Amino acid sequence: MQKHFPEKAVHGGRIIALRQKYGPDLLDVSASMNPFLPLISCDFQEIDLCVYPDDTYSALKDKIGHVFSRPTDEICVGNGSAELIRVYCNVLLSPNDTVRIDPPTFGEYGLSAKLAGANVVSGRDADLRIICNPNNPTGILRSREEMLALLDDCTKKNSRLFVDEAFMELAARNESISDIRSDDLFVMRSITKCFSVPGIRFGFGFGPADLIEKIETVRTPWTVNAFAEAFTMRALDHYDDLVLSAEKISAEREWYFARLTELDLSFEPSSVNYILVHLGRNASEFTESMLEHGVLVRDCTSFGLFESIRISVETREKNLRVVEALSACLR
Incomplete structure (x- = not known):
């Protein structure tokens, strides 16, 4: 069939x-x-393309962990946000699970959920809730207080919360919940928008160590290329x-x-x-x-x-x- x-x-x-x-x-x-944009200097001629990237991306995760105050075993990386959305859904969702996605918002959430066999719903409880904050395309920003209340509600209802904060640095970073450690929470970030580099595909996420281990197993090996890794390392020096x-x-x-x-x-x-x-x-x-x-x-x-x-x-x-x-x- x-x-x-x-x-x-x-x-x-x-x-x-x-x-x-x-x-x-x-x-x-x-x-x-x-x-x-901040002024970022990155000499790609220094990159050795004759060797594979370190698929553990340990140096890159160390840098991310330092900037965001998270241990490296709670950090995953990917070829842009889109890959992490796809991999997360493949890891977490089973056929006929429900995913709450309230439109209008980024189309990859619903597509990734459906490819994993889940059913997408809006306006009601589900096994997983996906929220873009600030939302795309409305630009509406939910406060940290509101997001923490949503996380608490998900935990009480035995569901999970996926938060895409790809635009947070350009809104109000103090409203982020990327510092929150919860078994029910995954927060995704990207350098695409804030450093204006859509041609360099790089995204990263934070979650419980056991979930991160599964995501890192499922994602394609060496998915972050040497150019993306090098630029991200330099860019994060200018995060503030x-x-x-x-x-x-x-x-x-x-x-x-x-x-x-x-x-x-x-x-x-x-x-x-x-x-x-x-x-x-x-x-x-x-x-x-x-x-x-x-x-x-x-x-x-x-x-x-x-x-x-x-x-x-x-x-x-x-x-x-x-x-x-x-x-x-x-x-």
């Missing part, structure tokens, strides 16, 4: 192909990267510099809120470096119009939001370009 496969999750990341069509000056505000990034993003986001209000557009009260904008019209058609004006926004149809787009908070010069394009397309 042929196995049923769910449909692949739809993501952004189309900029390479679209620049071939619309030109190299096409502005990408669909991917939500940190526009105010991201506080300034978050402050600059916050100021620019408030400026953006005012401009969107002037355009009579409604939006979610984001706490991070992207804003979910409600258009009151077809999002896919509007996205195409924005492309004609030299700007790529994130069409949120794939999130089930057929009249909404997501735009990243960039430098003022780029943000002005987006506002001008929005104004033109709204006429």
